[in-house]
Amino acid sequence: MEINDYIEVFIDESKEHIQSLNHHLLELENDSSNIDTVNEIFRSAHTLKGMAATMGFQDLANLTHQMENVLDAVRNKKVTINSDVLDIVLEAVDHLEAMVVDIANGGKGKQDVKKLLQQLRSIENGQPTATIKDKESELASTVESTSTRRYQEKSVFQTLDEFEVTVLRESEEQSFHNLEIYVRLREDCLLKAARVYMVFEVLEQAGDVIKSSPSVTELEEEKFEFDFNVLLVTKEEAYAVQQKIQKVSEVDEVVVSKFSVEQLLNSDNSIMENRDENQQSHANNEIASTQEKTSENQSSNRTVITNKTIRVNIDRLDALMNLFEELVIDRGRLEQISDNLNHSELQETVERMTRISGDLQTIILNMRMVPIDQVFNRFPRMVRKLAKDLGKQVQLEIKGAETELDRTVIDEIGDPLVHLIRNSLDHGIEPPEIRENKGKPTAGMLSLNAFHSGNHVFIEISDDGAGIREEKVVKKAISNGIITSDQAKEMSQSQVYQLIMESGFSTAETISNVSGRGVGMDVVKNTIEALGGSISIDSTVDKGTVFSIQLPLTLSIISVLLIKVQQEKYAVPLSSIIETAIVHKSEVLHAHNKKFIDFRGKVVPLVSLKEVFDVPNTRQEDEFHSIVIIRKGDKMAGLIVDSFIGQQEVVLKPLGEYLSNVFAISGATILGDGEVALIVDTNSLIKTK
């Protein structure tokens, strides 16, 4: 009965409802006549109100209540939705969110919402002719509270939310008993809360407590006289329950009666009948459809929650991942030992273990996957607000929100995406007048698309805006000293686009507060590269721009090719390797003091890892070069190494705080023999300029 047990569920569910409010309100803005959307919003607000009231967060409940009134007025066509109304309602949602965040942080969820409440009220009463009707509608929206007053003598439980109704109905269908229990404690009872606790314990052994009046919190805090009512779903018969409760000492009286949901709903409907026909049919439809939908949704939701998933603290998953990483290291060691010993039985066992741990790895990594929707869902609001601030019309389209990514990647990718979206809105999509002149629809299109491909996740942000003007970028880059005019002449289109990501570059002629001062785009690029991903730009003037981000599925375990340079071992990520080759010295071409090879008809520059890493010379040079062909985007390079050791799964480890930012090294890993091998950052070995 601990309230704290529920608070996490409350916060999670509230967040979901707020998200759905946001989502549907924006939908409503596009299609204000859609009554289904209004109903959807109404339902979310209503559930939120119910939960908040049960948990004792009054401000939250009040605000939702007032919002609900406005929505009800909208539903009954007394208030028409326009942008101003939405702004205020959205602001209310913002406040709700702030409250929930506050509660999550251990606060009381208090906020000063008087002004907002007033605004909501004035919207609700917006049309003077509808004042009387409004009152009526308020009555309708608070059907439960009025009915409580009216039907007090029948049953205390008139205020049931849809979820409770569903549970009760389901239990009726499954021939459980819905019992309303009235308990009165003796007036000389000293520890009322303790007795309540004992009664509840008895009840919970018998079945499920659906609701209590006063609420559980109030009962625990002894905020009741001597009697209380409980709604119980149980398999046991009424008299059995009654006798059990009476065994609790200091209980004076117990009355157990059957509780009927239908009766309650009928009484609701009877109120409806009193209202004018139009509204009645509307309300009936509403209730019917609501109940149909909720009974489906809620019951399926419920089974999912109880049977199919459990909430696990992310720390535990991290701990599991760490342990597994240790296991991978030891697995590498075992593989090495079994290879050295050449013992066939041992080798077989190790192979089996390797396979199993490979499966285990897939499962653990999958467990850490989170849909990218967690990042995407905050964008519709942001885009709407930004578009308003900028005086532009923008339509946002989101595809592939269900695409899953490792949690660590999700945590990092939010800010770069925000920046790219801001950039598209500010620099990409033109103001409506200009768009019209160009013969494009006044509303710009911004689309976010996420999808899996191979071992990577792609996120594309595309707009149908002005595109990037190459000559403008080049001019700017030259004037900012990023490139020289000689360099500019030799640059390909994609190379020019990459210039946008260089630090100290900003193409907007006027610096707006929406997209930054050219510090942002290089941060975006760095963040994405730090995640082991890459970003590319494609653009057509007046047609639009596409930013395409490629990200690895996971960060911590990667496949590498182990290589040897003199006596030192290095690891090259498999994802960036095209293939390996062995070429004779005589095949190496020399041009301008640089080495090249002819690789399948392409001229590929060679990079000597020995020179880049200043590896001390310990052996004679061979007649043959071992070469690893790596790529970055569409560019290739060959790394000259001394020998290939083989492919291995390794755990990526940071070099430590002290050695951050080492050139061409992205991290380290521990090999089977316990030694550390450095992981080569191939991206920094290929220059894009």
Place this chain on the structure above:
Amino acid sequence: MTNKAKQEMKAIVFQLKDEEYAISVHQVGSIERMQHITRVPQTADFVKGVINLRGVVTPIIDLRKRFSIEESPFTDSTRIIIVYMDNMEVGLVVDAAYDVIDIPTEAIEPPPEVIGTVDVDYIDGVAKLDSRLLILLNMEKVLSKHEVNELHQIEG
């Protein structure tokens, strides 16, 4: 007891060439024997590389080089002192490491300022114990990332 603790500082004493240095025990995680060090290219010359310290990749600094003392080959007594500071974990290669000793606070004096010696900022003070002279190190300065980065910038 508290009075006594106030007056004494527990320190790990180690040796570099002929001089003895001291670091507060609070900053020391462990003392390790010499082991294979993986060189990290393109770093400051006093950064020896990284080791695998029970699953954690830990950077190693050669204190002789850091203090511009001439190099000498590693011996059986060479130790790596693992130091913790501000979420950083760094190993220091020293010629030898001895036990923990209590240094009375009154024995600690500020670093002597003598004309003709190079000023170094990483010395907190000097402690005289009987006939021994211990140099107290300021770990923050010894491990200042500033110098690592500076060198890195010149090279890169």
